[in-house]
């Protein structure tokens with residue numbers, strides 16, 4: 296069944312585990328992700344970022360997506376998740392990742408998202424609180440969960456809790472959760488978005504520990520979320536480059552660090568970059584294995600792969616097969632193979 300985020304994270308907190316939350320950028324990824332979770336008998340958290348909704352709404356220059364693009368994209372992925380998730384034996388959450396404003400939130404909910412993130416972390420504290428509170432009011436009235444964010448990811452490693460700190464301050468977190476009513480809170484404790492996180496990152500697990508204790512002391516009910524948590528497997532980077540890609544130094548969060556973050560109070564772990572890398576690898580592998588596909592209905596995709604060798608965002612390669620990205624519409628056998636790869 297489709298469910299909001301809160302009950303899934305409540306169970307994770309009760310039993311002390313974390314849920315992976317995986318980003319999708321094409322509707323056909325929903326079916327595969329749900330099937331894999333069913334194999335593990337695990338709840339599913341799929342997330343589409345604000346830009347992903349614009350892309351799945353048919354916008355190749357997704358950074359410039361309009362509200363109409365986002366509504367169309369949210370409905371496309373929302374319909375796919377409903378189709379494959381509604382009758383699934385495992386709970387399925389469709390979560391908006393890094394929603395930027397009220398319009399994006401409304402677009403996602405209109406399309407069938409069961410959970411939304413509002414990312415006001417770049418705003419001054421009071422404005423972040425105000426925007427988040429407004430989103431909570433709207434979302435909860437629609438039975439939709441809300442994740443907020445406090446603190447800025449990455450950067451200054453040695454100024455914990457100083458005025459200039461980018462890490463999440465536990466006392467501010469208490470005030471934020473109390474005043475907004477969010478169900479989940481993304482915190483900054485040493486992770487970073489993207490594939491350039493640096494070698495041997497150490498996470499500040501004392502930060503989630505302190506936040507969790509401060510929240511418990513005030514009897515506040517809120518799960519903590521770890522963004523920027525891709526592990527960037529070196530073998531995938533190597534394989535991409537062996538298959539014609541040109542990706543430079545790329546590093547993720549060591550798995551051991553993530554495993555220690557869970558008992559420190561992290562219950563949702565966001566992964567996007569690793570999926571982008573794997574999809575890029577798979578697509579390059581497909582054309583290597585079956586070069587005749589370069590002359591098929593996938594010719595445009597191949598051309599982009601061949602041109603953009605340093606790129607590993609699949610959205611850079613997929614516009615030539617937009618019907619497939621948006622609606623999962625497969626035109627021929629070549630496109631069926633692409634679906635298997637992404």
Ligand code: G3H
Nearest residue numbers: 344346347393488567568
């Ligand atoms: O946290 C950011 C996610 O990786 C989403 O990225 O905004 O490019 O879709 P995006």
Ligand code: 13P
Nearest residue numbers: 489522523524525567568
């Ligand atoms: P990565 O870039 O580490 O995959 O982080 C993804 C994320 O935080 C999505 O919100």
Ligand code: NA
Nearest residue numbers: 392393412442
């Ligand atoms: Na999120």
Ligand code: ZN
Nearest residue numbers: 488522523565
């Ligand atoms: Zn994120």
